[in-house]
Amino acid sequence: MSCLKNIRQKAVLPLAGEITVCPGQVVSKTLAQNSAVSITLFSFDRGEEIGSHDSEGDAMVQVLEGMGLFTVGENVFRVHAGETLVMPAKIKHSVHAEESFKMLLTVVFPDAAKGESK
Numbered sequence: 001m002s003c004l005k006n007i008r009q010k011a012v013l014p015l016a017g018e019i020t021v022c023p024g025q026v027v028s029k030t031l032a033q034n035s036a037v038s039i040t041l042f043s044f045d046r047g048e049e050i051g052s053h054d055s056e057g058d059a060m061v062q063v064l065e066g067m068g069l070f071t072v073g074e075n076v077f078r079v080h081a082g083e084t085l086v087m088p089a090k091i092k093h094s095v096h097a098e099e100s101f102k103m104l105l106t107v108v109f110p111d112a113a114k115g116e117s118k
Contacts, residue, residue, distance in 0.1 A: 005032070042104075
């Protein structure tokens, strides 16, 4: 049984090609979701955003295409294709698309970290 879903296996694929930018939308595609980790592809049309929120886990963003504007606490980051940003748990953050872009979001929850230290 595979823990990954919504993605072809045993195939080399361009990850950015696994999600499409749709006019006026933020699109998400969950690849894995459990108590330890969440892996989700996102696409943002220009001008779209996810408002300020926090997470119980550390969140790592990898921008696949374009550029996203990320606010983490009081800091603002422009993250371009090929770059990564880590947003620590329990710190408010938001995402804004000044241009269309795609990203991979990986969130590691506290239960996962506890399991590794045993």
